[in-house]
Amino acid sequence: MKQLTSYNRVAGYLNKIFDLLNERFFENQLSRPTITIQSTPRAYGHFTTRSDTWISASGDSHEINIGAGTLSRPIEDVAATLLHEMVHYYNYVRGIQDCSRGGTYHNKRFKDAATARGLKVDHDPKYGWTLTSPGEDLLDLVVENDLTDILITRNDLHYTVTTTTGGHIGGNEKMPPKKSGSRKYVCPNCGISVRATRVVRVGCLNCQEIMVER
Structure with a gap:
């Protein structure tokens, strides 16, 4: 596989990882959203609850965004961010409210769904069960599929990605930097x-x- 040094190649790679996660943890029940790579100050990613966030001739879709300035983390952490947002997506389409307080507090419904799908979940006293990291099942998927690190990231020097949660767009991943699993x-x-x-x-x-x- 060619190195992931191109924005277009990375966008396609994130879709591939979505498909792998969808098959392993959701039994392919999630339709593919539009996966974007945009700067998200104070967040690693987000999920939009509007099903028509993206509109095209072939149909509308939700959006999952991966923070452009966070791509250079170990690939298992990038995959964990994508999986975190997919859990929000899964809960949303099933009518499960997994966040409160204007979308900033991750409740136990989120924790239970995330823990069952390859994520470790820790509690933040202000933002709830929002601190996620790769669990063993997710690490196994990364190794089995030989997923490689992304070698391009946005140079977001005008802000610092922190571990405090900003406003959600339906769901938003915050986790402190951790040593790769x-x-x-x-x-x-x-x-x-x-x-x-x-x-x-x-x-x-x-x-x-x-x-x-x-």
Whole structure:
């Protein structure tokens, strides 16, 4: 696979990850929304509740946005953001209210749905069960499908992404920076890389070199 250094390639890649998550955690019950990459100050992503947020000749759709300035995080964290917003999407189409206080407080309905679908969920005293990170099932999906890091991000120097929740558009992901749940091993000779969910000793058979953790 070519490196993810192009905006257009990344947009297509996020749609691929949506399809993988939809199959694994939602039994393909979610119609594909329009996935956008836009700056979202103080948030990693959002979901819009309006089904006609995007209008086209082939039909209307909701929107899931991934913050343009957050793409360079480990791919499992980007996937966790997408999955977080997909949980909001899943709850919304089933009439489950998973946020209150103007969409800023994630309640236990969100926690239960997210925990059942590959996410770890922690509580924030002000914003509820909004602090999500990749669980083992999501990490397994990343490794099984050899998902790779995105190598392009928006240079959003005019603001800082923080862990406080701003206004929701139906649902909005906030989580503190965490150490990646998976490990990346790289061959020091040819640069080929693999991922693992635990510490392993792995070698590159092409170069007969022990791969090092990066």
